[in-house]
Amino acid sequence: MASLVRHVTIDCSDPYTLARFWAEVLDGTLGEDDNPGDPEALVESAGAALLFIRVPEGKTVKNRVHLDVQPQDRTRDEEVERLLALGATLFEDHRTPDGKGWATLHDIEGNELCVERSAAERAATEAATA
Structure with a gap:
């Protein structure tokens, strides 16, 4: 096993x-x-x-492993705003005009995390391109 x-x-x-x-x-x-x-x-x-x-x-370089989070009951952009209000900071913005992409944030100690699109956002994009 x-x-x-x-x-x-x-x-x-x-x-x-x-x-x-x-x-x-x-x-x-x-x-x-x-x-x-x-x-x-x-x-x-x-x-x-x-x-x-x-x-x-202390943390000195980029993490080799990080967490990707996917919001369940809000959009990716709403989740980014919620995490910023909790103390995270925006590090790199990979969101695209067509609604795809992700945002890379730092938590309160500088560890990277990515916020992806919600399942509903992914489904809407797939339906629009089908």
């Missing part, structure tokens, strides 16, 4: 604060025993479990 991914682990300087940010992004829950100052914090959501671990060094 193959291995299963239990959670994705993200190194960071403040596990609790970063986990709270991602819990909001993913509509997830923070572990009941996670508190400010803890060396790790866990977020569980319908799509993924993320474990945040404190490390002494």
Whole structure:
């Protein structure tokens, strides 16, 4: 039998604060025993479990792995605005005039994430080109 991914682990300087940010992004829950100052914090959501671990060094280069998020009940652009309001920053905008593309953001510690189109947006584009 193959291995299963239990959670994705993200190194960071403040596990609790970063986990709270991602819990909001993913509509997830923070572990009941996670508190400010803890060396790790866990977020569980319908799509993924993320474990945040404190490390002494800061982020210095582009992540080799990042998360792509797809909004479920809003458009890609509405989701970008929601994440910006949570403290993310826009890094690179790959959205195109025809509605395709994605936006690359940085979370509150500078980790990259991409916001893709929702399933409804993808279906509308496919229907328009069919």
